[in-house]
Amino acid sequence: MAERMLKFVGTPQAMPDKRPAAERRRDFDEIYQSYAQQKAAEQASRCSQCGVPFCQIHCPLHNNIPDWLKLTAEGRLDEAYELSSATNNFPEICGRICPQDRLCEGNCVIEKGFESVTIGSVEKYITDTAWQRGWVKPIQPRRERTECVGIVGAGPAGLAAAEQLRRKGYQVAIYDRYDRVGGLLIYGIPNFKLEKEIVQRREKLLRDSKVTFHLNCEVGRDVKLEELRARHGAVLIATGVYKARDIAAPGVGLAGIAPALDYLTASNRQGLGDTVPDFESGLLNAAGKDVVVIGGGDTAMDCVRTAVRQGAKSVKCLYRRDRANMPGSQREVKHAEEEGVEFVWLAAPQAFLGKDKVSHVRTVRIHLGMPDASGRQTPQEIPNSHVNIEADLVLMALGFDPEDLPAAMGAPDLGVTGWNTLKIDWKSMMTSLDGVFAAGDIVRGASLVVWAVRDGRDAAERIHTYLAGKALAAQRIAAE
Ligand code: SF4
Known part of the structure; x- marks a missing residue:
């Protein structure tokens, strides 16, 4: 390891090439070029493989950064992708839009004296390569389950939860009031930070994984929350917060x-x-x-x-x-x-x-x-x-700020906090309504996309525990 890593002393930090500002001002294309493989490996090799990796500790997803940097430095990109995607549903999106200077890179130990490892750019390189080489495949669960989960909101929390639930074999339907999938990823973030095709290929992957989408469908206007509760074994509210201060x-x-x-x-x-x-x-x-x-x-x-x-x-x-x-x-x-x-x-x-x-x-x-x-x-x-x-x-x-969801959804029993965010039990992530969960900004308040992904993943786990518990109880009753 020592031979290939710890190169930060002799190898200076190099971000991928940035297009000149005069050119950038004229279009909405992304501003960074991609790393070439050799450059990505060289930059990844600057990592000192810390025993206590502060980059990982300060990542909301606790991405296994030192290990996928090492795999990248060794040219084992398929394994680097596997590892990176094990903790993050959208590494190529986080690689583009996370404020790494406040998270992983800002806490990289070699930042003190040298400049940090370019973690975000390597993360983006790994997953873009995975897409190019066809390693990103639709989900085929080992076994299909009959239970169906309804998710309200097709933003990062909802999409991450959908993917995790689908991996476990649940049937998943996503409802969103907008006409496209992605929430703020598609309508809030400009192309020069995140090109739309990056989000759209994720949508296609979920559709190919048999997640169904009901767009232009607002809960409270087009469908009642009660209907969703009757239709699905569990419902996840991940609407985000949209009311401008x-x-x-x-x-x-x-x-x-x-x-x-x-x-x-x-x-x-x-x-x-x-x-x-x-x-x-x-x-x-x-x-x-x-x-x-x-x-x-x-x-x-x-x-x-x-x-x-x-x-x-x-x-x-x-x-x-x-x-x-x-x-x-x-x-x-x-x-x-x-x-x-x-x-x-x-x-x-x-x-x-x-x-x-x-x-x-x-x-x-x-x-x-x-x-x-x-x-x-x-x-x-x-x-x-x-x-x-x-x-x-x-x-x-x-x-x-959050909208008044109990009023908008016609669900006065949906509990909220003093900030109008949805009140959940933090252990189960369930709201005041049985079988209705909530995640992302609508619970946390406006925050980063990476936190929404984390919350969506956590909610999927809690929903699985809830549905598995219900199935077990039903089996016991049937056996009595
Ligand atoms: Fe590597 Fe920096 Fe993370 Fe340490 S903190 S493991 S040097 S990326």
């Missing part, structure tokens, strides 16, 4: 101010070839506009970089804390800066100015004061520090 500021209702997800969905739909009236009318199109995005998370980064590609005149990102304290990935900020986005740190919107349509955002400078109970420094306004920033289009990327 707002701010109370004068002028917030002016035309030209839109929620980030509406804007991203319009752009993604347009890229998919849909007719999008709000894009065509210019309402949700940044072309030729001065764009201001409010927020410092990954959704804000997706908005600013989309606006650049749509041909905005200028793009600014307004965030009330500083670069070090922003929730989004630092790597994303760097990409955005390279592409011409201007970050206005320590600034908060106070009012939106304009007659019928927004023309300026009135901002106030912020000073970071003493830490609050959460440990984060409190933003404090600096008196008389106003600046008006020109804006034709303002995008609010302030986070997401």
